[in-house]
Amino acid sequence: MVSATTISKTEAERIFNESTQMQQGAEDVLERSIHACKELQQILATSFGPTGMNKLVVNALEKLFLTSDAEKIMEEMDVVHPAAKLLFLAAKHQKTEHGDGTNFVVLLCSSLLSNAEDLVKDGISPEKIVDGFKAAHRALLASLETGSGAVSLDDEKAAQRILSTAMQTKQHGGGKELARLVATACSHVFGREGRFNSDNIRTVKVLGGSQSFFVPGMVFTRHPESTIQDAARPKIAVYTCPIDLARTETKGTVLLRNKEDMLAVTASEERLMEEHVKAVADAGVRAIVTGDSINDLMMQYINKYCLLAIRVVSKFELMRICRSTGATALAKFVPPREDQAGFCYEIGTDEVGSTPITVFRQEEAKKSRVATIVLRAATQNVLDDMERAVENGVRTFGSLVKDQQYVYGGGAAEIEMARLVSKEAESVRGVEQYGMKKYAESLEVVAKTLSENSGKNGAVCVADLYAEHSEGKTSRGASTVYDAENTLDCAEHEVLDLLRPKKSAIELSVETAITILRVNQIIMSRPAHGPKPAAQRQQDFQ
Missing domain, CATH: 3.50.7.10 (GroEL)
Incomplete structure (x- = not known):
């Protein structure tokens, strides 16, 4: 019996349709897959964090989107590469489940694959790299649980602080006000029995003006x-x-x-x-x-x-x-x-x-079962982006209802986890320790990207964070203010991330990276027959 990895081109032509595309060879397929994910990372990295830039995307139907939402950008770009598609599906699941962390999934998974590529070039097999990633992930989860705090659902201000961190990445300059409205609306509809239905939060978009408001x-x-x-x-x-x-x-x-x-x-x-x-x-x-x-x-x-x-x-x-x-x-x-x-x-x-x-x-003094946020903006594109930000904030509140634990944002939690995983790797013998160290190095991408998007040197910021965390200042994270220091105290500035979405994003990133590392062959059949899309018209955006 002929194995899948030794099928010749002539034999493949007898098995598959003539239009079937086949890529085989572990190194060649892995290299192509990693490069596809890295290209996706390069596109989305500049949209990460509160100082991230928006993307102007025109889809196949010539509809224009202005957003920094990673999931929406990938959806409208129509990602077709199989490996990049896996990454898109992981980010989409993260958004559907938690609302926050979609770009984080893309950044961390691409960073893991990029570092794994260096180990493959050094002669280490993907199986050993996967074993190292799994060992590092187990150590990371243990450190993640111990470094968390908790907030009270009865404290609306605390919920607003949590939502503000998640929503400022979607609305530059207006994230805090939207977070206040979402926290107020969610607190009104949150039942005393501990249940929260995101469908009870409605949005109404009104073109013109800039002052959004909440209606119970x-x-x-x-x-x-x-x-x-x-x-x-x-x-x-x-x-x-x-x-x-x-x-x-x-x-x-x-x-x-x-x-x-x-x-x-x-x-x-x-x-x-x-x-x-x-x-x-x-x-x-x-x-x-x-x-x-x-x-x-x-x-x-x-x-x-x-x-x-x-x-x-x-x-x-x-x-x-x-x-x-x-x-x-x-x-x-x-x-x-x-x-x-x-x-x-x-x-x-x-x-x-x-x-x-x-x-x-x-009555505003009583809890209502349905609440409405009236959104106002000057253009329809901004209104649509605000609506997506509200949806993400509502899903984040749903995660807060399920688990009130939080960790420090701004890359502080990731740097502390990277430090602890690197320390754990020193005690591991064998080739797996190289995978663990690369796993820890991949976690640095969060603080590095936040710093670079704010106009600073990411490598210097990461070095400063390692020095401060080694002194016990575990709440220090990357600063996104251009004319300030490289780092800031996330506890003092109330930069907080929920533990549940963070853990989910890390798990999705690692699982997706491991899945791609285990692929040694890509077989793509011909697309389904159908009418050809209309020719794209040239558009002038100047």
Whole structure:
């Protein structure tokens, strides 16, 4: 039987389709894979940290994106190399699960592969390098647990400090204000039973202006359909059906002999409609929310009985309004029972810039089940980037709910781990110690990149951090202020990273690096048949 590594080109042509591409040979495949990951790192490294730069990406559909979010950049770049694709999937999982640390995954994994390449060139087999990485990873996890602290979920200021570190990397200059809004919103919807649902945090984007704000409740970018636009402490009925008379499935025939018969039919319909609206009003309802259309004649009687009526087109928004007010969505236009009606503190209308909004506001002193952050910016691209930053902050708060432990940011935790892993490597005999030392050296990429992105010498910063950590100053990290010292006290400046996302990012980076190191052959079949993409137009960005 012929092994996979010894298949000749002629034999491969008989096995696979003629358009199948094959790369084999451990050194050649590994070198290509590592270079692909390093190129990805070079693109994303300049977007790392609070002083990172934005990328202007135009995707295949000619849609423009302005962001420093590593996962979004890779997604719109359409990464196709198999090894780089693995790295992209790891970063995407990190963002979905924790919201923070996507660029960290790319930097650390690429640094591990780059250092592994040096060992391969020195004659050390990838298997021995993998063993060294695994041994170093076990030592790292032990040191990571011992060097952590904890915050209280009842302290909104502490949550804001945690979120600020994660969100400043996405919004240069505006991360602290967004972190304050996200911390306030998350604290409002965080249940006393210890559960947190990220779907309860909504964002509404309003073009123009710069002052974003938080609303305890729901916000819709439209005014009510009724003439009544405001209501104080209303009882709310929510319907998924049209506000109209019920129609039968069978067809009926009405014989009209004269004009009196026609007027009688019309009058009976009007009477039925008024009875329906009056019954709802008599039940104490002062606001009607529907996910479907509202009959014009029904609207006349809704205005007659001084009811507020608004359409909510999205069924998901209808579910959130039920969650926010405590209402039950009814499939038939009937008066709600007491347990089916919802309540809120007030319903009001306003205009933000030129955009009309309707606010279902709950009392700020009490915890509301749904909160809304109204985002404002001068351009749509900035609004989209702010929305992504809020989503990352909400996911980070979800990680905070699960585990309140934190470590010092700014590369302080990574330098301390690198120092301890290097010390552990000295006690290991055999070739594995070289892999452990390269693992420790890879951890330096965080502090080095932060320093370089702020206009400083990364190598000097790393050397200063090692000197300070050896003196017991484990809270010292890289400074991102250009005209300041190379290092700063992360405890004093409240630069904190959550332990759970940090651990997950390190594990994903190591697992991805080990997976790529174990690849000795890449087989790519031909792409699926389909229409060719439209020709790209030349764009001038000057």
